Amino acid sequence: MSEIAEIINSLENRIEKLFIKIDSLEKNSITLKSELEKAATIITKQSDEILRLNSDCESLKIANSLLGGEENKRDTKLKINSLIREIDYCIAQLSD
Numbered sequence: 001m002s003e004i005a006e007i008i009n010s011l012e013n014r015i016e017k018l019f020i021k022i023d024s025l026e027k028n029s030i031t032l033k034s035e036l037e038k039a040a041t042i043i044t045k046q047s048d049e050i051l052r053l054n055s056d057c058e059s060l061k062i063a064n065s066l067l068g069g070e071e072n073k074r075d076t077k078l079k080i081n082s083l084i085r086e087i088d089y090c091i092a093q094l095s096d
Contacts, residue, residue, distance in 0.1 A: 062079060 061075070
């Protein structure tokens with residue numbers, strides 16, 4: 001009978017340790033989920049910042065090309081031609 005009692009005590013101890021381990025893992029899981037949410041928020045903010053900076057960079061390139069830099073003359077001409085086509089299209093739409 002004492003062997004059975006020892007086995008039961010051993011099982012109870014193991015089960016208690018398992019419950020403690022489960023609690024620890026659940027807390028760890030909650031912490032990791034929180035960190036993941038924070039990381040996702042940071043990634044979203046950084047992506048928005050990258051898009052904004054790319055837009056600013058493109059605007060600066062256009063402004064620089066409109067100032068007539070030697071390396072950007074071709075870009076300037078293309079942009080002016082594009083603007084002229086858009087204006088012509090608008091005039092044609094107004095004429096109809």
